Amino acid sequence: MARQCKSTEEKHRFVLTLPLHYEKWQRDRMDTIFKVANAMKNNLIAFEKRQLHNFVRRKDYREIQQALAAAYKAKDEECITKLCGQRSSLIAGAGFTAYAFEKRINKYRLHYKSKGKTSCVVPSHVAQKLAASVWDMFEDFFYGSGRAVSFSKWTEFTTISGKNAGAGIIYHKGDSYIRINGMKLQILWNKHDRYGYETEAMKRELRFCNITRRWYANGWKYFVQFVLVGVPPTKIIPKTGEKLHPLGKGRVGHDIGTQTLASVGDKNVQLVELVSGIQNIENQLRRINRAMDRSRRATNPLMFDTQGRVVSKDKLLQECLTRYGTRRWNKSKRYLRLEGERRALYHQQSEMRIQRHRELANQLLAFGDEHYIEEMRFRALAKKAKEAKKNKGGKNISRKRFGKSIANKAPAAMVNILAQKVERAGGIFQKVNTFKMKASQYNHLTQTYTKKALSKRWNVMPDGKRIQRDLYSAFLIKNVNKSLTKPDNRRCKPAYPAFVKLHDKEIERLRSMFTPSSMGIEHAS
Numbered sequence: 001m002a003r004q005c006k007s008t009e010e011k012h013r014f015v016l017t018l019p020l021h022y023e024k025w026q027r028d029r030m031d032t033i034f035k036v037a038n039a040m041k042n043n044l045i046a047f048e049k050r051q052l053h054n055f056v057r058r059k060d061y062r063e064i065q066q067a068l069a070a071a072y073k074a075k076d077e078e079c080i081t082k083l084c085g086q087r088s089s090l091i092a093g094a095g096f097t098a099y100a101f102e103k104r105i106n107k108y109r110l111h112y113k114s115k116g117k118t119s120c121v122v123p124s125h126v127a128q129k130l131a132a133s134v135w136d137m138f139e140d141f142f143y144g145s146g147r148a149v150s151f152s153k154w155t156e157f158t159t160i161s162g163k164n165a166g167a168g169i170i171y172h173k174g175d176s177y178i179r180i181n182g183m184k185l186q187i188l189w190n191k192h193d194r195y196g197y198e199t200e201a202m203k204r205e206l207r208f209c210n211i212t213r214r215w216y217a218n219g220w221k222y223f224v225q226f227v228l229v230g231v232p233p234t235k236i237i238p239k240t241g242e243k244l245h246p247l248g249k250g251r252v253g254h255d256i257g258t259q260t261l262a263s264v265g266d267k268n269v270q271l272v273e274l275v276s277g278i279q280n281i282e283n284q285l286r287r288i289n290r291a292m293d294r295s296r297r298a299t300n301p302l303m304f305d306t307q308g309r310v311v312s313k314d315k316l317l318q319e320c321l322t323r324y325g326t327r328r329w330n331k332s333k334r335y336l337r338l339e340g341e342r343r344a345l346y347h348q349q350s351e352m353r354i355q356r357h358r359e360l361a362n363q364l365l366a367f368g369d370e371h372y373i374e375e376m377r378f379r380a381l382a383k384k385a386k387e388a389k390k391n392k393g394g395k396n397i398s399r400k401r402f403g404k405s406i407a408n409k410a411p412a413a414m415v416n417i418l419a420q421k422v423e424r425a426g427g428i429f430q431k432v433n434t435f436k437m438k439a440s441q442y443n444h445l446t447q448t449y450t451k452k453a454l455s456k457r458w459n460v461m462p463d464g465k466r467i468q469r470d471l472y473s474a475f476l477i478k479n480v481n482k483s484l485t486k487p488d489n490r491r492c493k494p495a496y497p498a499f500v501k502l503h504d505k506e507i508e509r510l511r512s513m514f515t516p517s518s519m520g521i522e523h524a525s
Contacts, residue, residue: 012226017224023222026183028221029181030185034160038157039108044134044455052138096134099242101131109122122179123162126161128163129163146520184318204229204230207227210225211224218342249368251368251479252264253480254373257470257518258378258405261411265368275409276356292338303327308383311324354413361418369428369432371428374439382516432480437486439476442486447489458520467500468521475492475493
């Protein structure tokens with residue numbers, strides 16, 4: 001998938017990931033390299049956080065921050081520019097620069113030597129990229145979101161990078177291996193590259209290489225990532241010379257929910273569940289979480305009170321706390337085994353989501369070249385309701401909303417993947433204003449808006465015809481006007497009869513399948 005990069009010379013970059021073949025001693029050494037790299041990164045973060053703790057309390061820095069706040073309030077652009085320059089000079093003078101970070105991490109790198117003490121465990125170029133990643137976090141703190149810098153967890157530290165293909169992590173064109181610290185790791189190329197994707201991708205300019213790892217039930221597995229310049233190659237069918245996933249012609253409307261996606265084109269109508277089958281993994285995760293909770297309670301009886309609640313830290317015995325004041329959880333061998341299984345399932349779940357989203361996006365490309373979708377704020381939908389309400393019996397109604405569905409189905413990721421594929425193929429992808437459009441309330445035959453309960457999944461038209469709510473919304477979005485604010489009746493009326501025929505055909509297909517209750521489909525007995 002191509003991503004825009006900061007460089008003005010290169011508009012896009014994409015990544016080709018391939019598995020590596022290695023012997024046991026090579027895997028052990030790679031484990032060591034990652035452990036040392038993560039330790040170096042955390043040591044650098046710890047040092048710079050101490051420096052930051054002292055720096056933000058300096059009188060001159062606080063005065064500039066107060067003056068900047070006043071200048072922003074007064075909207076004095078000239079004063080803001082002057083004060084920002086002074087603040088940048090002050091930050092750089094205190095040692096918060098990319099060069100200073102690289103200089104500091106090199107000291108840590110020299111501390112970690114190999115067994116023969118002839119070379120460092122982590123190559124210099126890899127250490128410099130680690131320093132750059134830490135500097136990015138501190139730079140964001142000073143000039144961006146202001147979010148506090150956090151340490152790198154061992155389980156989340158999954159990638160090391162070189163600065164170029166000729167140093168650190170080395171690859172020469174035509175080789176079947178990469179080199180790091182004197183080791184040769186074999187690249188497993190796809191011998192049955194049916195569409196020539198890997199061959200075509202490796203013709204592009206190589207910027208640098210990454211080594212990434214993924215957790216499986218039997219431990220870490222390592223992969224190489226080639227960061228290449230440009231957009232990914234288009235897959236071509238060898239026999240015909242046609243594109244594997246060609247872009248269609250015409251308008252397409254999409255109505256995306258927390259679990260489903262309704263799509264309507266000129267010749268296609270489709271209502272699908274996002275990432276069908278992922279609930280099976282969620283059921284396995286639920287069972288593992290319950291088993292882990294039972295194991296933790298059995299091995300840490302002092303952490304829980306008689307009612308099974310976790311005891312607050314100020315009431316715990318000293319033997320239950322570390323020297324830093326955090327809880328000392330005892331983990332049994334069974335707990336650690338279950339923890340590994342859970343991590344592998346989370347990885348499988350993540351891979352399944354992305355793979356299914358890409359497959360669905362490739363399928364939707366054939367629907368048309370102008371794609372319209374309602375702009376949804378999934379982050380807000382995932383949060384709990386602010387107000388606590390009670391039912392008729394006086395009991396509290398759960399404030400939960402759609403957080404679990406959004407976490408499982410990742411609808412926002414689906415929107416991003418579809419947008420990238422459509423635009424890369426030369427099509428148009430636009431988001432419709434949800435609050436002005438009101439697609440779920442509008443009826444193009446009566447030209448009126450009617451509020452409906454979320455549980456009402458069917459629209460009853462003036463002629464008595466029942467139309468599935470999500471598909472009808474997608475039909476209206478497809479026929480949106482130029483300003484993307486409301487349906488265009490001049491488009492809706494002539495296209496409606498063909499839509500109804502395709503709608504009925506799709507509903508018949510869905511009735512023979514297992515579908516989520518949110519679709520409102522009555523299944524054939």
